[in-house]
Amino acid sequence: METLLTKVQLRPLGRSDLSVSPLGLGCWQFSRGSGIVGRYWSNLTDDDILEIVRVSLTGGMNWVDTAEIYGGGKSEQALAQVLDRLKQEGSPHAAPLIATKWWPLLRTAGSITATIDERIACLGGREIDLYQIHQPFSLSSIASEMKAMAGLVAAGKIRYVGVSNYSVKQMTEAHRILKTYGLTLVSNQVKYNLLHRSIEQNGTMDAAKELGISIIAYSPLQQGILTGRFHQDPSQIASVSRIRRMQSGLDEGSMNRSRPLIDCLSGLAGKYGVTPGQVALNWLIHYHGDTVVAIPGASKVRHARENIGAMAFRLSREELELLNEVSWSALKK
Numbered sequence: 001m002e003t004l005l006t007k008v009q010l011r012p013l014g015r016s017d018l019s020v021s022p023l024g025l026g027c028w029q030f031s032r033g034s035g036i037v038g039r040y041w042s043n044l045t046d047d048d049i050l051e052i053v054r055v056s057l058t059g060g061m062n063w064v065d066t067a068e069i070y071g072g073g074k075s076e077q078a079l080a081q082v083l084d085r086l087k088q089e090g091s092p093h094a095a096p097l098i099a100t101k102w103w104p105l106l107r108t109a110g111s112i113t114a115t116i117d118e119r120i121a122c123l124g125g126r127e128i129d130l131y132q133i134h135q136p137f138s139l140s141s142i143a144s145e146m147k148a149m150a151g152l153v154a155a156g157k158i159r160y161v162g163v164s165n166y167s168v169k170q171m172t173e174a175h176r177i178l179k180t181y182g183l184t185l186v187s188n189q190v191k192y193n194l195l196h197r198s199i200e201q202n203g204t205m206d207a208a209k210e211l212g213i214s215i216i217a218y219s220p221l222q223q224g225i226l227t228g229r230f231h232q233d234p235s236q237i238a239s240v241s242r243i244r245r246m247q248s249g250l251d252e253g254s255m256n257r258s259r260p261l262i263d264c265l266s267g268l269a270g271k272y273g274v275t276p277g278q279v280a281l282n283w284l285i286h287y288h289g290d291t292v293v294a295i296p297g298a299s300k301v302r303h304a305r306e307n308i309g310a311m312a313f314r315l316s317r318e319e320l321e322l323l324n325e326v327s328w329s330a331l332k333k
Helices: 046-059 074-088 110-122 142-154 168-179 204-211 234-239 242-248 252-272 276-286 301-309 317-332
Strands: 063-065 097-102 128-133 158-164 185-191 214-218 292-294
Touching: 046 074, 046 301, 074 110, 097 110, 110 128, 110 142, 128 142, 128 185, 142 158, 142 168, 158 168, 168 185, 168 204, 185 204, 204 214, 252 276, 252 317, 276 292, 276 301, 276 317
Parallel strands: 063 097, 097 128, 128 158, 158 185, 185 214, 214 292
Antiparallel strands: none
């Protein structure tokens, strides 16, 4: 069966030999409702997770992103289990590229080396293609962290190094230090979408382009706002957890400011026969060329289908610029 993977143009992840689909599957929602971070999402069943992963990989995604803090390894374990099942079924999509992250809170760089075997075990012994420092706030220096990560590459434990939530200064320093080990910083995973564009104002995007570092955009739909569903039916806001409402811009003022953008997304969606969320994702992965890739999550199979459908068309340059202008207008109000 022909899949989107045969049609999607893969792109290099940073200056590595990893070729990835513009969208990968974010796996935060596989945390089994465990831990502070995991409780952000409802608990999905094994069958839910299997079908979400199956649809995502069969549909064209060739990489997944998870983390130690997502349920204390439970997201990694859930992912490994469904990949095992796909392998048993003989699926040709049972071996995606895997990105995961080390959690630095109240830890030193020594923990990077000490816990890597646990990460690999949670992933069922699979190779870690991209290992990322999840946040820039460990008890050690960036130099110590990058030394530890370089050691893991040399030991064959991981293939490439990335970071997450690093400022332009921190990202540039990490890149400089890795170069002394003959390595390059492949990626910086940050929040980025049409309603959250701070990396374009603080120098992070420009530096990433200059250094050949990929931006991995998380929360690419601003927790669902860019799908338009909350504007279409505001009563749905009541079903969103309080913490998500506080962080996502679901208050009345923010919703009013973002409405022109949602209207623009909806208009383009009608033209292409897609959804507003798919238009928002398409803008994200094309506006800056190949620099930005994104990791939308999916807590339902239909979300997975919508995600892969966002790679099946391409906005024109004029349409990309229109969304750029309407987006900045909404953010400046």
